[in-house]
Amino acid sequence: MDTINKDILRGGQFLVKETDCMDIFTPEDFSEEQKMMKESVTDFVDREIWPHKERFEKKDYALTEEVMRKAGELGLLGIAVPEEYNGLGMGFVTTMLVCDYISGATGSIATAFGAHTGIGTMPITLYGNEEQKKKYVPKLATGEWFGAYCLTEPGAGSDANSGKTKAVLSEDGTHYKISGQKMWISNAGFCNVFIVFARIEDDKNITGFIVENDPSNGITMGEEEQKLGIHSSSTRQVFFSDTKVPVENMLSERGAGFKIAMNALNVGRIKLAAACLDAQRRVITEATKYANERIQFKTPIAKFGAIQSKIAEMATAMFVGESASYRAAKNIEDRISIRLSEGNTHQEAELKGVEEYAIECSILKVAVSEDIQNCSDEGIQIFGGMGFSADTPMEAAWRDARISRIYEGTNEINRMLAVGMLVKKAMKGHVDLLAPATAVGEELLGIPSFDTPDFSETLSEEKDIIKRLKKVFLMVAGSAVQKFGPDLEQHQQLLMASADILIDIYMAESAVLRAEKTHKNGGANADYQVAMAQLNLYHAVDNITRSAKEGIVSFAEGDEQRMMLMGLKRFTKYQNMPNVVALRTKIAEKVTEENKYPF
CATH class of the missing domain: 2.40.110.10 (Butyryl-CoA Dehydrogenase, subunit A, domain 2)
Known part of the structure; x- marks a missing residue:
């Protein structure tokens, strides 16, 4: 693939443009x-x-x-x-x-x-x-x-x-x-x-x-x-x-100095996401080994559904974070290459390459730092009483994970930054949010289609849902910008809800695109990647529904509120709801069979 000539999305454009799965970089491409x-x-x-x-x-x-x-x-x-x-x-x-x-x-x-x-x-x-x-x-x-x-x-x-x-x-x-x-x-x-x-x-x-x-x-x-x-x-x-x-x-x-500090933080944010990945792999592996060895009621606890659920969710979050981190890293690398080919110095190319994806850097920092905290917490739970002991690796992993949500700007700051930077990019014309947001507004006023789409291809419904989740963000954030204008930054709880929608979209799309690419390439673990992408998206839909409701009722009333809530229901609807219990069981059985994080 020619990285210089391919059409690379600018930072934040993932929200308004489709990405071909073959255009993203995944760990399978190392x-x-x-x-x-x-x-x-x-x-x-x-x-x-x-x-x-x-x-x-x-x-x-x-x-x-x-x-x-x-x-x-x-x-x-x-x-x-x-x-x-x-x-x-x-x-x-x-x-x-x-x-x-x-x-x-x-x-x-x-x-x-x-x-x-x-x-x-x-x-x-x-x-x-x-x-x-x-x-x-x-x-x-x-x-x-x-x-x-x-x-x-x-x-x-x-x-x-x-x-x-x-x-x-x-x-x-x-x-x-x-x-x-x-x-x-x-x-x-x-x-x-x-x-x-x-x-x-x-x-x-x-x-x-x-x-x-x-x-x-x-x-x-x-x-x-x-x-x-x-x-x-x-x-x-x-x-x-x-x-x-x-x-x-x-x-x-x-x-x-302030510019130096801010640009150093952009790089620091995506690198912090990377620094949380292998910590998750090791926690999952240690927890899985223990679950396979720990016998209760004459059965390894790894066979119990409650433990399988935890292992599957831990592995899924790891897969999603890794997918999104390396997707963004390659976008940055490609943007640096383009700038070097245009005659930029190494310094200019590196600085501008990372700055271009500052939104994605903040998204990753928040998402993956929270994943490692959840992962280590569940690791303790799988170990039970032993997990609370300093003699096992879970206790230290949990304590070490906690700083990640504070480093490189707190997660609260990064949530507000992600949305704020996106709005600024839109104002500068770098990301066209206005036309898609207007189109969503018109769609809300129109008559919904009752056609039954064909979702026969693997992950086709998931990709369609992600398109609609992007409409949710445009509906909520677009209306909020219209209502509050430059005062939007004063409404921090609304910004946080909008940021959570944005984060879930980027992370879910990254996982779906990676799984789709692996599946199309006939790669190892393709079926498990598809299962993890589906499980994660199921959670993303729930999370986005909750965050969007919170945002909508905070600033819209009457007919406007009713129309937006109806739109939310339409945009988050599944045609074929996944069997999440079966997905978790499939993922957990693979992890426990390998006795480590295997993906």
Whole structure:
């Protein structure tokens, strides 16, 4: 497939345009090189991380640093770094793959890896000048040095641009003096260089700086934070007191810090989704092994329908999250390739490629972080009383999962961002929401068709339902925009309901398209993929119905409300309701037979 010439949807356009299943990338499409990379990373994790889970739970920060250094020696810290700076210069999909498989054994390494390769290294790679990149990036890419990112302050969390840390230019103009307090700084205990955000004078926006970690230069740290999870992830407060930073260490330009922070978060969001995937695979595998071994009433509990239901739902959520994550990753990679072919620099291409799919990045961050929390919770339940014990891997998995809904912008912030960014794209003409929303409005006033469609092809009804679910979003969000205009952002509960509809649509469509592609290609596990896509869509229809009702009754009354509720019923109607019990049983039997997550 020619990735440069094929018609690639722009970010957010999935809502108003159809996607051919053959145009999406799936894990079944991994190249031989990518399969080898996956194997190499998995071997590394199984050798260096998984056997030492108990040490990670006992706050062995030195072990985290040691593992990170070994990862650097293998080149795993430089996957996304261009070759001229000692990196491997791999594509975006491969960087996702490495982030996925290195993150599953413990949240401590997932956090250290993400903080270093993402927000610790990437701002210099993508915003640094040539001198800065040559000086810092090779050391960061090889693990000789480690990076950390200093944005959050006691009074500046979600409102990142409100930070109080100051940068004052020296009288001779050679350096800035930075003073302020940063908190929740991952890798602080062993990092060599910080990306620090501070405000110069009364600038509207903060500015980024590259600051070397030198305690003799006014840098002190608090004690390691005592946290619910990610116990061996070094997390400290960092205090700067007249810390001297050469003027040449300003990152990008004055006032560009907020833009750097936001773009770093876009990449961080999709990578966080990736970092939650292998954690789910491992939880499902461990829970399945236990369910096969645990005998109650003379029967392995894996044979009981209540346990099969849990295993099937866990596996389905994993399949859906993986499908959507790699679909978006390839879209980003293709957009980067197009920009490079048009003459953009590596920096411009990477930045704009990811920024294009910021909506999808927020969707994935929310969906997959909530999936790993649910998965680990059900893992505890399958283990029963043993799951509550720190002697089993479920307890630590549950605690480590909890931070994922807070990292990279809380899930509440990301929900509102996803809808807000979509509306802004529509205003700029990047996504045509007006014409489809108008068409849905006209359809509501028209006479519904009573023809019986032909759904004889595999997943044809599911694809038709997804088309109609998109109409639900256009109906609810379109009417809300008309009613509230620019004041829509003040109606946060309505935005959250709209976001949940948007998220369920993207995730369900990704799963259906992957299953359809596998089925058409005659791939292994096609029947199980179809079953998981159907099961997930069944839940998506229920979720969307609930969210849409909540949204509609919050702003529509009388005839308008009745018409929209009737439209909702029409758009969410099944012709052939799936037998969800049979679907779950089929999926669970495959997982328990393989004794692991097998898809």
